[in-house]
Amino acid sequence: MDAPKSNEEARGALAHDVLGWQHRSLKGLFEPRSIALVGATEKAGSVGQALLENLSPGSYSGRLYPVNPKHPTVGGLTAYKDLSTLPETPDLVVIATPAPTVPGVVEEAAARGIRNAIVISAGFKEAGEPGVELERRIAAAAGRTGMRVLGPNCLGLMRPPSGLNATFAKPMALPGGVAFLSQSGALLSSVLDWGLERGVGFSAFVSMGSMLDLSWGDFFDYLGSDPATQCILLYMETVGDARAFMSAAREVALAKPIIALKAGRSAAGAKAAASHTGSLAGSDDVMDAAFRRCGVLRVDTIAELFNLAEAISKQGRPKGKRLAIVTNAGGPGVLATDALLQGGGEVATLDPATLMRLDKELPAHWSHGDPVDVLGDAGPERYARALETVGADPGADATLVILT
Numbered sequence: 001m002d003a004p005k006s007n008e009e010a011r012g013a014l015a016h017d018v019l020g021w022q023h024r025s026l027k028g029l030f031e032p033r034s035i036a037l038v039g040a041t042e043k044a045g046s047v048g049q050a051l052l053e054n055l056s057p058g059s060y061s062g063r064l065y066p067v068n069p070k071h072p073t074v075g076g077l078t079a080y081k082d083l084s085t086l087p088e089t090p091d092l093v094v095i096a097t098p099a100p101t102v103p104g105v106v107e108e109a110a111a112r113g114i115r116n117a118i119v120i121s122a123g124f125k126e127a128g129e130p131g132v133e134l135e136r137r138i139a140a141a142a143g144r145t146g147m148r149v150l151g152p153n154c155l156g157l158m159r160p161p162s163g164l165n166a167t168f169a170k171p172m173a174l175p176g177g178v179a180f181l182s183q184s185g186a187l188l189s190s191v192l193d194w195g196l197e198r199g200v201g202f203s204a205f206v207s208m209g210s211m212l213d214l215s216w217g218d219f220f221d222y223l224g225s226d227p228a229t230q231c232i233l234l235y236m237e238t239v240g241d242a243r244a245f246m247s248a249a250r251e252v253a254l255a256k257p258i259i260a261l262k263a264g265r266s267a268a269g270a271k272a273a274a275s276h277t278g279s280l281a282g283s284d285d286v287m288d289a290a291f292r293r294c295g296v297l298r299v300d301t302i303a304e305l306f307n308l309a310e311a312i313s314k315q316g317r318p319k320g321k322r323l324a325i326v327t328n329a330g331g332p333g334v335l336a337t338d339a340l341l342q343g344g345g346e347v348a349t350l351d352p353a354t355l356m357r358l359d360k361e362l363p364a365h366w367s368h369g370d371p372v373d374v375l376g377d378a379g380p381e382r383y384a385r386a387l388e389t390v391g392a393d394p395g396a397d398a399t400l401v402i403l404t
Contacts, residue, residue, distance in 0.1 A: 037064060178232075180205050
C-alpha cells in the first residue's frame, strides 16, 4: 500500500472515530436511561415542578432521581440532597436552579462522572457581564471531563419517539420525522401546539438556549445519522461556531433537508437578537451566501417554516426537480408553473406513451402536456385516472395536484 493512500485512510478512520464519539456523547442526551433533576420541587407553577411531572414514571420510562436538599421526597419519589448521594451515575442531569448556583452543580456533576447536562436556568450572558463569568465557570467545569452541556437559558429537549420530555412544556409532541432546533423557547412551544393541532409529528425538539457548549453542528452530526429524523428545521438568531455549522450542514444536507428561519436580518432585529441570546447576529448577506454554500434552505416567515414542516412530515421527498402538475383549471396551473421555475424546479416532460394514454382517458380538449389540465368538469374518477398515469411516468419526480 503506498503512503498517500495509507495517510488518507488513516484520516478517514480518525474522522469516523471522532464522529462516533460525538454520537456516543449525545446518546445520553437523547436516549438517557437515567436522569437526575436538580431543582425538582412540588411548588405549583414552577419550572422544577413542570420538569418533575414531565419526567415522572408513566411519562419517562427511565429512572428519575430528584435532587432537593430540603425534602426527603418530591412528587412521591425519594429525593437526594446532592448528586454525590445518588445510587448510580445518571446519563443526564437537568438543572433548574438559580443561575449563581449552576457552576457548582456542574462541577459536582463532572466530579460524579455525568456526561450530559441540560441547563434550563436563565440569567447568564443574556444578563450581562456577571452572567458571562458564570458561563465561563460552567465551561471550565464541564471541559475538564468532556461533559456536554445544552443551554443555558433554554426550554430543554424533547424526544417524542422515546417519550422523553426533558422540558417544562406540555404536552408531549406527536412522534414523527421532523427535528426542530430553536433559539426561542416560546417559538418552540408555538410549533409544539401547532403540530398537535395539525397532526404533524417530530423526532426531536431542542431548545438551543445561548449555546455555551452544544451548538448547531453538534446536533446536525447526531440527527444526520438518526433514523427517526427525515428533516431538520431551525429557528436561528446566531450562528455560534460558524466553521462547525458549515462543515456539518454541508454533510447532512446531502441526505436530509435543513431548513432555516434566520432572525435578525435588519440592524434592529440583530440588536434584539443580541439582547435575547447574548450573541451578535452576523451580516445577513453573509448568511445568505453561507446557507447557499452548505445547502441550507432559507425561509422568511414562520408560516413558511410551518408549511414545510407539514409537507415533509406527511409525504415523501421528491427524487428530483421535475414536477408534473395535474389541475382542473388553467390559471392555477400557469401560476404553479411560474412558481416552480422561479424556485429552480423544472416542468416534467411527459413520455409520449403517457400522452397517448391520457388522450384515451381525458376529454379531447385537455391540455396535451404538463400542466395536465383535466378540465373543470372533472370528477374523482377522471382525476384518479390522470394521477395514476402521470404518477407512473419516469420523467416526473413528483406530482402537484390542484383542485379548484
